[in-house]
Amino acid sequence: MRFDIISVFPEFFDVARLSLLGKAQERNLIEIAAHNLRDWTEDVHRTVDDTPAGGGAGMVMRADIWGKAIDDILARNGGVSGGKAVLAIPTPAGTPLTQAQCAQLATDAQHIVIACGRYEGIDARVAEHYTQAGVEVFEYSLGDYVLNGGEVAALALIEAVARLVPGMVGNPESLLEESHSQAGLLEYPVYTRPLSWRELDIPEVLLSGNHRESARWRRDKSLERTAAIRPDMLRRLDTSTLDKKDKRKLASLGYLVSREENRLEPFAIRPAVEADIPALAELSARVFPDACPAYLSEEAIAAHIAENFNEERWAHYLSAPEYLCMVCERENGQLIAYTLCEIPAGDGVAGLNEGAPADVLVGGVERQGPLVLMSKFYIDRPWRSGGIAEALWEHTRLALSERTRDYLAPVVWLGTNEGNKRARNAYKKLGFELVGKREFFVGDESNADVVFARQIHMA
Numbered sequence: 001m002r003f004d005i006i007s008v009f010p011e012f013f014d015v016a017r018l019s020l021l022g023k024a025q026e027r028n029l030i031e032i033a034a035h036n037l038r039d040w041t042e043d044v045h046r047t048v049d050d051t052p053a054g055g056g057a058g059m060v061m062r063a064d065i066w067g068k069a070i071d072d073i074l075a076r077n078g079g080v081s082g083g084k085a086v087l088a089i090p091t092p093a094g095t096p097l098t099q100a101q102c103a104q105l106a107t108d109a110q111h112i113v114i115a116c117g118r119y120e121g122i123d124a125r126v127a128e129h130y131t132q133a134g135v136e137v138f139e140y141s142l143g144d145y146v147l148n149g150g151e152v153a154a155l156a157l158i159e160a161v162a163r164l165v166p167g168m169v170g171n172p173e174s175l176l177e178e179s180h181s182q183a184g185l186l187e188y189p190v191y192t193r194p195l196s197w198r199e200l201d202i203p204e205v206l207l208s209g210n211h212r213e214s215a216r217w218r219r220d221k222s223l224e225r226t227a228a229i230r231p232d233m234l235r236r237l238d239t240s241t242l243d244k245k246d247k248r249k250l251a252s253l254g255y256l257v258s259r260e261e262n263r264l265e266p267f268a269i270r271p272a273v274e275a276d277i278p279a280l281a282e283l284s285a286r287v288f289p290d291a292c293p294a295y296l297s298e299e300a301i302a303a304h305i306a307e308n309f310n311e312e313r314w315a316h317y318l319s320a321p322e323y324l325c326m327v328c329e330r331e332n333g334q335l336i337a338y339t340l341c342e343i344p345a346g347d348g349v350a351g352l353n354e355g356a357p358a359d360v361l362v363g364g365v366e367r368q369g370p371l372v373l374m375s376k377f378y379i380d381r382p383w384r385s386g387g388i389a390e391a392l393w394e395h396t397r398l399a400l401s402e403r404t405r406d407y408l409a410p411v412v413w414l415g416t417n418e419g420n421k422r423a424r425n426a427y428k429k430l431g432f433e434l435v436g437k438r439e440f441f442v443g444d445e446s447n448a449d450v451v452f453a454r455q456i457h458m459a
């Protein structure tokens with residue numbers, strides 16, 4: 001692969017003799033040559049620019065000078081190994097340079113001619129002409145800021161492309177894991193000895209020798225970093241690369257896999273507001289039957305829904321101070337999950353007549369504070385395995401913890417159908433323990449429930 005740079009400051013590229021680029025040239029993996037644009041001028045002042053047509057500040061580089069230079073360079077190295085030539089023009093008005101484009105250039109191009117503009121840029125007809133002449137023209141930008149000229153951007157392109165040329169980097173695997181490589185995520189943080197430095201320790205999991213746990217930790221850090229710094233990358237991520245643990249991690253970071261489009265989208269978990277009432281009534285009525293055992297009649301279920309999930313009841317839940325309702329909302333405003341809790345006054349008990357485990361040790365600890373009832377915890381069907389439950393529970397727990405902060409050991413309890421294994425396992429995973437049984441009426445029919453409870457302040 002050959003790089004020819006045309007610039008009014010060819011000395012700028014002396015640095016290409018250093019380090020990996022220098023070694024690669026010595027090993028004949030790549031060739032880099034810098035040329036002075038002024039060598040193609042014919043006047044005594046070696047002029048390369050003129051005033052902008054249409055007026056304005058600054059100077060524009062002349063198409064005729066650039067044309068002669070580029071023609072010459074393309075012909076001189078005409079068909080380097082017979083391969084494809086690309087004319088790269090760094091400009092803040094170009095497409096932002098990506099790793100994918102660099103990889104493409106590293107595989108496709110044999111000869112990259114980089115035209116470094118200065119001043120207000122190069123006459124636009126240069127790019128137009130070479131495109132028309134069948135040369136691939138690649139106008140790229142390093143980022144949303146303005147440099148004095150294209151030289152820094154030219155070096156950046158050379159380094160990013162050259163290191164992907166086979167044989168350049170000692171360990172090709174390091175190319176795979178780094179930021180912006182195929183994974184589409186930012187790289188995880190890295191550490192080396194000393195183990196402790198200025199009271200900062202290397203994360204223990206990396207020293208454990210457990211490769212699976214280390215890999216998981218790194219993957220989680222990649223996801224966290226990308227969510228925090230480059231949410232745009234998450235939105236473009238290929239979701240087929242995500243496993244269950246990735247999805248759970250992403251849900252904790254506020255992203256879920258959109259069912260319609262197989263892409264990640266942000267979601268919000270927040271306390272419900274009045275405007276949510278119609279959506280909550282619809283969602284709660286629709287998902288309630290899913291949690292009912294087969295022996296309950298449709299009539300009993302319908303009676304329960306009519307009584308408990310109408311808009312009036314929801315208006316009451318949202319306005320009465322003893323309730324806490326948290327909802328999970330998609331980017332498009334759709335509600336896909338909710339929790340409803342009843343928080344008793346003082347250190348009282350919510351749901352005393354509904355089987356509340358008032359005197360039970362939870363986590364081996366005596367309750368000190370209120371016994372909260374989580375009467376509803378529902379997730380709409382298509383969203384049940386993507387980590388929403390964990391995220392919604394954690395937000396609900398934090399809100400409850402805030403509401404019960406005056407107490408040392410408040411507890412939350414819930415009842416779920418005895419035969420609903422999926423729900424029972426889910427609550428266990430969320431840190432609930434089985435503490436008893438109760439009878440729960442749906443319509444007029446009795447339903448055998450198991451009772452779970454958990455401390456509120458513990459994560």
Ligand code: ADE
Nearest residue numbers: 090091092141142147153
């Ligand atoms: N020339 C001036 N600013 C530039 C940028 N941000 N990227 C590429 N080339 C440039």
